[in-house]
Amino acid sequence: MYSCADLKKGLKLIIDGDPHLIVQFDFTKPGKGQALYKCKLRNMLTGSLFERTYRSGESFEPAQLEERDMQYLYKDESGYVFMDQKNYEQVIITEDVLGDDHYFLVDNMQVKVLLFNERGIGVTLPNFVNLRVVQSDPWVKGDTAAGNNKPATVEGGYTLQVPSFVEQGDLIQIDTRTGEYYTRVKE
């Protein structure tokens, strides 16, 4: 069982029989008061999102999910298609269920597909993915401060903050666990 101290973004729990993923997490504590653990959860079967606040002392059942190595093939109208290269079995997962992870899928990428009762309900991505910047405002001359940032959109439509020296066309590495810029990739 998990306790409140284990709660964090990315943790998977069983709630009312369904596996859920914590997609946002915050710890708050008023003054000298009791700790409150605010979670935004996604039902991994339906994709529906909701918020719930837990108090210290509560416990949680971990979601035991089967993980299988698979390759991401393509996206079609039914969803994102993955294939087990050992037996050629295919699994389809919809965009709602994948959440933001769908932005980081690159054709032929090796991922771990999470299965619950034989059904694909999510993926574990490689920690880093390289994606090309398709839109970002040009670097402002004279802006030499190391810490300055600006928004950029990468192939697939994901938008994030990048350092001002990153230019349109650059290949960048993104940490898929946080969704944040990690480094520029030299080609």
Add this chain to the structure above:
Amino acid sequence: MREINWALARKRQNLEKRARILQQVRAFFVGHGLLEVETPQRIPANAPELHIDAIEADGAVLHTSPELAMKRLLAAGYPDLFQLCRVWRFGERGDRHLPEFTMLEWYRRDADYTKLMTDCENLLLHLVPSGRLAWQGTAIDLTPPWPRLSVTDAFNRHASCSAAEALTAGRFDEVLTAEVEPRLGTAPLFLIDYPVPLAALARIKPGAPMVAERCELYLGGLELANGFSELTDPVEQRARFVADELERRAAGKMPRPLPEPYLDELAGLPPCAGIALGIDRLVMLLTTAVEIGEVVAFAPEQL
């Protein structure tokens, strides 16, 4: 190979601002004649608190607040004091919490919590001389005096139940966080006069036996400081500590000794008031950072 740790590089403006704030805070208190002190971070016992857990440190604990040591100095005749120090709290990490954070604590002799609230007003005006704080696209007016709102009135105004009902139902913190705090606005405001069970080291308000003289400063949606008129009665203090320690143990927490030297010397404590202000949150306010990890060089998960 990574060309630059960008998450670290982009904190630079915040960290430069933080350094200036620390210098200005020091100058403010020195200028008002308070003596700066340093007290040990590793101690035998903190004041027992049900909802604050210390980090074990080789048979002792790291302090969760420098309050007991500072009050022992006051009891020994020291003048008004301040301290800037790291404090440690087990398991606290959120957008506004770090398990290791910087606390500013100060004490005023022969004063009550009203003096502390005036100090807070003057400190913020020292840091923002214009009295208008640019904050997330708006300006917060810091002109004193700031409103003082009692907990009773705050619940009556903003919550679905009274403070007394929330306390009886064991839902005080929940209602405070979910219903009251979000409606306090962004302008500076003191929440004052807490129910006695929520103020273990505070003096009872004269003429109001159910209310303790405790104040909390809210500014920019952040809970910034917590202070009180100090309890100076050793018998009452021991009774409250024993009750709190029993409650801790009943909740399955590691037994800790009572802070006996503090209880022993408390009789010498003059009437005084003390307050703790979170420096990291103050820097958040003045840099408009929304996550506390943005105002320290390294959040725990970045080490």
